[in-house]
Amino acid sequence: MTPATVQPKHILLIDDDAELAELLTEYLACENIQVTSCLDGASGLARAFDDSFDLILLDVMMPVLNGFEVLKALGGKHKTPILMLTAKGDDNDRILGLELGADDYLAKPFKHRELLARINAIFRRISIVKSQSASPRHDSAEQLMVNQVRVNQATREITCQNSLLELTGTEYLVLVYMLEHHGKIISKAEISEQVLQRKLSPYDRTVDVHVGNVRRKLLAIDPIDKMKTVRGAGYVFLQGEQ
Secondary structure (H helix, E strand, O other): OOOOOOOOEEEEEEOOOHHHHHHHHHHHHOOOEEEEEEOOHHHHHHHHOOOOOOEEEEEOOOOOOOHHHHHHHHOOOOOOOEEEEEEOOOHHHHHHHHHOOOOEEEEEOOOHHHHHHHHHHHHHHHHHHHHHHHOOOOOHHHOEEEOOEEEEOOOOEEEEOOEEOOOOHHHHHHHHHHHHOOOOOEOHHHHHHHOOOOOOOOOOOHHHHHHHHHHHHHHHHOOOOOEEEEOOOEEEEOOOOO
C-alpha cells in the first residue's frame, strides 16, 4: 500500500531581507514547508489576512510598515499564529510583539535548526487544538466553565459573564490549560512545556506576557481578578464561588 502523502505546511514570511527569504525557502522546502515571501510590511499585511497560512514569520524592522504596525493592524484577532523575528538582545521588542498579539519570538541571527524547532512547536500546538476540537467529548453538555468563564472547545468560543472574549491562538491555549487546572499553582515551566511545546529558557518572558494578556482581557469584562500570580511559583486560575 502506498503511504498517504503528507500535505506541506504553508508559511508566510514577511521580511525585507531577500537573501534570507531565499535561503529559508530552500531550507524549509526540504522539511515539506512551503514559503510565500513578502518583502515589506504593507504587502505582508495584505496577505496576513488570508487564513490559508499555517504560520506567519514576521520581522520587526521593515519598510512601509514595520512588524509592530502589522500586528496592530491585525488587531490581535488573527487566527494564524505569528512568530516574530526580533533583534538579538532587544527584550523590549520581544515583549511588545507578544503584547500586540505575536505567539512567540526568535532573535536574529538564528540557526536554521533553531527556527525549525520553533516552527514545529507551533505546528504541534495547532495539532493539539484541532484534535481537541474534533473530539466527541467536547459537546455542548461538557463545555468547560470556571468562575464565569466558559469555553466551547468545539468552536473555540470563549465567553466571560456571557461576553465574548477575543484571544489569539496561544492565549486561548494558555487560558484553557489554566481552566483545566483551576485552583492549582501552575509553574511557568509547565505552561511553556505543555502549551508552548518547548522548554522554558532563562529570562524568557513569553509565558508572563501571554498570561498577562489573558488577565487584561478578562479584567476588561469583569473587574474581579480571576488569575493570581504566586511569586516564584507560577499562576493560579481562581475557582470563584462554589
